[in-house]
Amino acid sequence: MAERLDLTVDLGRGLRLRSPVLVASGTFGYGFDAPQVDRSALGAIVTKGTTLRPREGNVPNRIAETPSGMLNAIGLQNPGVDQVARVYAPVWASWNVPVIVNVAGDAIDEYVAVAQRLEGVPGIAALELNISCPNVANGLQFGVDPDQAAKLTSAVRAVTGLPLVVKLTPNVTDIVAIARAVEDAGADAVSAINTYVGMAIDVRRSRPVLSRGSGGLSGPAIKPLALHAVWQVAEAVRIPVIGVGGIMTPGDALEFLLAGAVAVQLGTVNYIRPQAAHEVHEGIAEYLQEHGLRDLRDLPIRSASVLAHA
Amino acid sequence: MSITVTPAVVVERSVPMAGAVELVVYHPPSAAAVVPGQFFQLAVGAPHTLLRRPYSAAWSDPKSGRLRFIFNVVGAGSAWLSARDEGAELDLLGPLGRGFELDGERPAVCIAGGLGVAVFPGVVQALVARGRTVTMLQGARTSAQLLPADRLPGADVRMATDDGSRGHHGSVVDLISGHFPPPFTGEGQGGGIDLFACGPTPMLQALIDTARRQGISLPSIQVALETPMGCGVGTCLGCAAPRGDGGYLLTCQDGPCVRADRIDWDRIEDHFHG
Numbered sequence: 001m002a003e004r005l006d007l008t009v010d011l012g013r014g015l016r017l018r019s020p021v022l023v024a025s026g027t028f029g030y031g032f033d034a035p036q037v038d039r040s041a042l043g044a045i046v047t048k049g050t051t052l053r054p055r056e057g058n059v060p061n062r063i064a065e066t067p068s069g070m071l072n073a074i075g076l077q078n079p080g081v082d083q084v085a086r087v088y089a090p091v092w093a094s095w096n097v098p099v100i101v102n103v104a105g106d107a108i109d110e111y112v113a114v115a116q117r118l119e120g121v122p123g124i125a126a127l128e129l130n131i132s133c134p135n136v137a138n139g140l141q142f143g144v145d146p147d148q149a150a151k152l153t154s155a156v157r158a159v160t161g162l163p164l165v166v167k168l169t170p171n172v173t174d175i176v177a178i179a180r181a182v183e184d185a186g187a188d189a190v191s192a193i194n195t196y197v198g199m200a201i202d203v204r205r206s207r208p209v210l211s212r213g214s215g216g217l218s219g220p221a222i223k224p225l226a227l228h229a230v231w232q233v234a235e236a237v238r239i240p241v242i243g244v245g246g247i248m249t250p251g252d253a254l255e256f257l258l259a260g261a262v263a264v265q266l267g268t269v270n271y272i273r274p275q276a277a278h279e280v281h282e283g284i285a286e287y288l289q290e291h292g293l294r295d296l297r298d299l300p301i302r303s304a305s306v307l308a309h310a
Numbered sequence: 311m312s313i314t315v316t317p318a319v320v321v322e323r324s325v326p327m328a329g330a331v332e333l334v335v336y337h338p339p340s341a342a343a344v345v346p347g348q349f350f351q352l353a354v355g356a357p358h359t360l361l362r363r364p365y366s367a368a369w370s371d372p373k374s375g376r377l378r379f380i381f382n383v384v385g386a387g388s389a390w391l392s393a394r395d396e397g398a399e400l401d402l403l404g405p406l407g408r409g410f411e412l413d414g415e416r417p418a419v420c421i422a423g424g425l426g427v428a429v430f431p432g433v434v435q436a437l438v439a440r441g442r443t444v445t446m447l448q449g450a451r452t453s454a455q456l457l458p459a460d461r462l463p464g465a466d467v468r469m470a471t472d473d474g475s476r477g478h479h480g481s482v483v484d485l486i487s488g489h490f491p492p493p494f495t496g497e498g499q500g501g502g503i504d505l506f507a508c509g510p511t512p513m514l515q516a517l518i519d520t521a522r523r524q525g526i527s528l529p530s531i532q533v534a535l536e537t538p539m540g541c542g543v544g545t546c547l548g549c550a551a552p553r554g555d556g557g558y559l560l561t562c563q564d565g566p567c568v569r570a571d572r573i574d575w576d577r578i579e580d581h582f583h584g
Contacts, residue, residue: 026546029544060537060552062538063548070360070540077558271540271542
């Protein structure tokens, strides 16, 4: 009966995915490196954060494992948008999977320039604005202030006809205010959330494990936090919410879908189980079948029995 | 590159030297595919751990379908792996990265510090199989932490220990000038040697210093790098190592085995915890 299931997702502005399971920025490179993954079965690939100019990234050490999680401070190492547009996009155009370019920068002009460079380039399905990188100087500046977030979103909206996803940071007092601000500024969808700022200290050497001191925490350690953020945001905005944060299993993904996300991104798990996206897709399909549902839109989103939600 | 994600089976477990464990696993596709110096990402099931652990294959044998991993027990992940009994399944991802380039005519000198020796049984075997003269210089803190020479058949094995309990009392790098003095190693004089190295960063830096002093060209030295590792396949960018010409290379893709001239030895971090 699997053929009767409809797991497609509409993220707005014509961006229709065959699966609700995407791979998250920074965990799948530009789609060329992951072993043994059938790309065409993915909902979409979200690329590594891409900036106007190439970036070398941070001085090592860049990663550390923490309890049920990992810290990273890669520092947006990437080849720059020109390489992406000239070399990668033409290859993506021949792939049977949408590629969403994650866009990062230090200033509004830089984001705008990246979006302009990608405008009209075949092979690019959408942009995801990284307004929330914790690992570069000023990386968080746009993501923590509703006015700045809106200004950036509007500026990019003005120069791109592509679907525009904005990736929210959880390192804020009120994520809902940011989500509403970018919705009003023209975002077609939001992804929630990016990593939480954290750190680890090497006691033997009496210094932080990461050379930058702090980094972004990902993995199962943050899943309950991410889930709550998605729950809050999904209630507050009308645009689609893509849930991301520590998803390892189909059950994890279903939690996000039931919290109000229309799709999910898998991140850290890609490092550990390259087949995770397919396992999660299959698990979601099984769940729908077991519950007599044919469509993700039939999921009983946002259980009415939760009364005391703040 | 053929990559497999199918389970391997532990067929033997032993303690080759103090603090280390050797697992022999049965996994024909990996044993057939791996080149000495390549590594595998081993999934671990210890509570609250997450990432796979990168280990070089110590040795492999396509005929028996077996390969060996030698590692120190330093944390929850390696402790979990060290407790796998015969018959236990292991989830290997690999072989990954670039191995050593083993072809050549010149005498081959392998140099290992601490657990860096774990990569060499297979390297020595492959060099000997190519008819090359192989010297293995092995250093450790004490004699108990040396891999027994019978694990390195065909090589002239020389030892050094920090405490003098076996062989040369001092750094294994001293053995280079001791056994291969400058007139021999200098390019164009004695014909030179090819060096294969693995060990803690300070040892590798000392080796590079010695090489420069003795006129050993850096491209004739191949190093198996050790850095923290996330994905092992080039996507997380966590295993960056400073390039000699600026920027970074990725240990998992560009290495782990690289020519020494590609690395900026002044900028490389001391990550080695073995």
